[in-house]
Amino acid sequence: MKPQSGAxxxxxxxxxxxxxRSTPERKGFQLSFPEVPRLTPTTFSRTEPAELPEVAELQVxxxxxxxxxxxxxxxxxxxxxGSCTMKYNPRINEEMAALAGFCDVHPELPPxxxxxxxxxxxxxxxxxxxIVGLDACTLQPAAGALGEFTGLTMVRAxxxxxxxxxxxxxVPESAHGTNPASCILAGYQAITIKVGPEGYMTTASVEDAxxxxxxxxxxxxxxxxxxxxxxxxxxxxxxxxxxxxxxQLIMDGANMNAILGIAKPGDMGVDVMxxxxxxxxxxxxxxxxxxxxxxxCRSHLIPFLPNPRIxxxxxxxxxxxxxxxxxxxxxAFGNFGVMxxxxxxxxxxxxxxxxxxxxxxxxxxxxxxxQLQKKYQLGTSTPHFxxxxxxxxxxxxxxxxxxxxxxxxxxxxxxxxxxxxxPLTVPGAMLIEPTETESLQELDQLAEAFLxxxxxxxxxxxxxxxxxxxxxxxxxxxxxxxxxxxLSVDDRPR
Amino acid sequence: MASVPGGLRYTKEHEWVLMEDNIATIxxxxxxxxxxxxxxxxxxxxxxxxxxxxxxxxxxxSVKAVSDLYSPVTGRVIEVNQPLLDAPELVNQDPYxxxxxxxxxxxDTSDAEDLMDPGSYKxxxxxxx
Numbered sequence: 001m002k003p004q005s006g007a008x009x010x011x012x013x014x015x016x017x018x019x020x021r022s023t024p025e026r027k028g029f030q031l032s033f034p035e036v037p038r039l040t041p042t043t044f045s046r047t048e049p050a051e052l053p054e055v056a057e058l059q060v061x062x063x064x065x066x067x068x069x070x071x072x073x074x075x076x077x078x079x080x081x082g083s084c085t086m087k088y089n090p091r092i093n094e095e096m097a098a099l100a101g102f103c104d105v106h107p108e109l110p111p112x113x114x115x116x117x118x119x120x121x122x123x124x125x126x127x128x129x130x131i132v133g134l135d136a137c138t139l140q141p142a143a144g145a146l147g148e149f150t151g152l153t154m155v156r157a158x159x160x161x162x163x164x165x166x167x168x169x170x171v172p173e174s175a176h177g178t179n180p181a182s183c184i185l186a187g188y189q190a191i192t193i194k195v196g197p198e199g200y201m202t203t204a205s206v207e208d209a210x211x212x213x214x215x216x217x218x219x220x221x222x223x224x225x226x227x228x229x230x231x232x233x234x235x236x237x238x239x240x241x242x243x244x245x246x247x248q249l250i251m252d253g254a255n256m257n258a259i260l261g262i263a264k265p266g267d268m269g270v271d272v273m274x275x276x277x278x279x280x281x282x283x284x285x286x287x288x289x290x291x292x293x294x295x296x297c298r299s300h301l302i303p304f305l306p307n308p309r310i311x312x313x314x315x316x317x318x319x320x321x322x323x324x325x326x327x328x329x330x331x332a333f334g335n336f337g338v339m340x341x342x343x344x345x346x347x348x349x350x351x352x353x354x355x356x357x358x359x360x361x362x363x364x365x366x367x368x369x370x371q372l373q374k375k376y377q378l379g380t381s382t383p384h385f386x387x388x389x390x391x392x393x394x395x396x397x398x399x400x401x402x403x404x405x406x407x408x409x410x411x412x413x414x415x416x417x418x419x420x421x422x423p424l425t426v427p428g429a430m431l432i433e434p435t436e437t438e439s440l441q442e443l444d445q446l447a448e449a450f451l452x453x454x455x456x457x458x459x460x461x462x463x464x465x466x467x468x469x470x471x472x473x474x475x476x477x478x479x480x481x482x483x484x485x486x487l488s489v490d491d492r493p494r
Numbered sequence: 495m496a497s498v499p500g501g502l503r504y505t506k507e508h509e510w511v512l513m514e515d516n517i518a519t520i521x522x523x524x525x526x527x528x529x530x531x532x533x534x535x536x537x538x539x540x541x542x543x544x545x546x547x548x549x550x551x552x553x554x555x556s557v558k559a560v561s562d563l564y565s566p567v568t569g570r571v572i573e574v575n576q577p578l579l580d581a582p583e584l585v586n587q588d589p590y591x592x593x594x595x596x597x598x599x600x601x602d603t604s605d606a607e608d609l610m611d612p613g614s615y616k617x618x619x620x621x622x623x
Contacts, residue, residue, distance in 0.1 A: 404531070404557075421531075421558035421559060424559060427529065427622075478557050479532040482532075482534035482535070483583070
């Protein structure tokens with residue numbers, strides 16, 4: 001079977017900015033005259049009308065529908081960015097989230113009037129805590145990064161409650177790129193821990209850091225499996241070392257898709273961790289709408305969880321405010337609609353089903369790895385979990401073709417490129433995560449596209465300097481775009 | 495193969511330093527610019543600021559990644575390559591001359607002596623592939 005091709009052989013509609021559709025005085029919607037008196041002081045009112053496009057409803061619909069047809073999405077084809085970005089959202093999730101009892105509930109309703117919704121949050125918290133082997137969970141954080149911040153802030157509150165003012169968080173270079181940023185936002189200094197040649201943290205590097213910074217270390221924050229898709233094999237021993245100096249082990253659960261029902265972070269010695277419901281539990285991505293980055297913790301950190309907590313007493317769901325809580329990190333209880341989707345996914349699969357999800361995700365990634373290593377250098381020889389990392393070193397030697405060109409060439413085969421130049425520990429990295437939902441046929445097609453590109457490079461037929469050539473928008477000047485920023489419609493060259 | 499001029503000292507993070515009396519001129523190596531790809535933005539300290547050995551003193555951003563610049567010496571910044579801030583491509587075109595970043599007045603003129611000489615840096619980047 002030939003790889004998917006002809007990404008542009010369908011009707012593609014060009015579309016300008018919505019301002020170009022504007023006609024003076026045209027209105028799409030008329031706000032009714034407010035019945036309540038205006039309270040905003042006039043000093044804060046704008047004096048000139050806002051520059052908004054004047055368009056009718058259908059023009060707005062056409063504008064955004066046309067633009068959306070330019071998108072590549074998992075609903076169109078294999079998406080090698082994987083769960084790291086977002087995995088397939090089963091349609092049953094949407095059906096459940098659209099139930100009137102869930103979607104029409106007001107976030108400020110008193111508990112007696114929203115027992116069902118509180119029960120859903122309570123159940124999802126327990127399910128997520130069980131999946132990771134920890135004692136409690138909050139669903140409040142609106143995204144993974146806010147979850148990281150929440151976990152770190154809880155760790156800070158824990159240390160300060162015990163009169164300990166610590167300064168540093170150790171972050172291995174195999175951790176997610178957001179981890180050091182979150183440490184700094186939480187008021188800590190991030191100390192980089194080098195990764196060993198096998199692609200995971202060595203106990204010795206953590207021992208070195210402990211002998212240097214001692215009890216000034218608040219925590220170690222790691223992503224496991226890490227960004228190389230490799231399991232942090234020394235994690236339990238590292239947890240013991242950290243606990244020995246009263247420090248906490250924080251885990252970024254971004255890669256939980258690899259270990260559902262197989263390994264529990266709680267058993268590895270993790271004290272607190274965050275997940276991304278869109279990465280693992282098939283909810284829409286936070287970047288494109290409301291997200292959720294729940295945080296689970298061990299019992300000693302429960303007092304510091306965000307307020308309010310949902311409790312179940314005598315058959316009634318209620319809210320409770322903890323005195324030592326770090327406070328609210330998001331309005332209401334978080335993004336409720338996302339929680340409905342995640343619980344649907346968990347209940348739809350059940351415990352055995354979730355285990356199968358991770359098994360299939362790992363098998364798919366390793367099948368691709370086995371296919372692709374025929375022509376590509378692997379980023380590490382250590383076994384991968386749910387994603388595999390390739391390098392462009394062979395292709396550079398063959399005819400100077402680099403990762404960026406290979407990624408662009410893939411677009412001409414009808415695929416979205418994988419993550420490139422990350423992780424930084426592998427030169428010219430291509431990080432490929434097919435997820436559990438791709439069939440053998442689809443994996444074979446993707447592999448065939450990769451291998452055909454590699455064969456053309458090996459035979460010195462192409463360097464793909466001009467790729468992509470078949471897409472709606474051809475090769476773009478990324479360097480020029482970054483160096484000469486055009487930030488407004490009015491600044492566009494005409 | 496990336497060029498490694500003689501007469502300079504090199505860090506593991508791929509900065510080069512030229513010591514002339516108590517003035518250190520600092521930039522990033524040919525290997526570094528090659529690995530980063532097209533540089534799109536550079537952030538450097540202001541004249542008069544103190545920078546410390548092994549600590550970040552600036553940022554270089556390329557189409558691939560954002561990386562910290564680590565100072566090979568401790569001292570006061572006496573000159574910043576202003577044209578570079580508007581034309582970051584100079585780092586790609588000429589990392590060792592027009593692409594220099596800052597000049598630093600150092601207290602300890604032996605500050606750079608523990609860094610790699612051209613021979614050992616060459617070996618170091620060959621290992622890195």
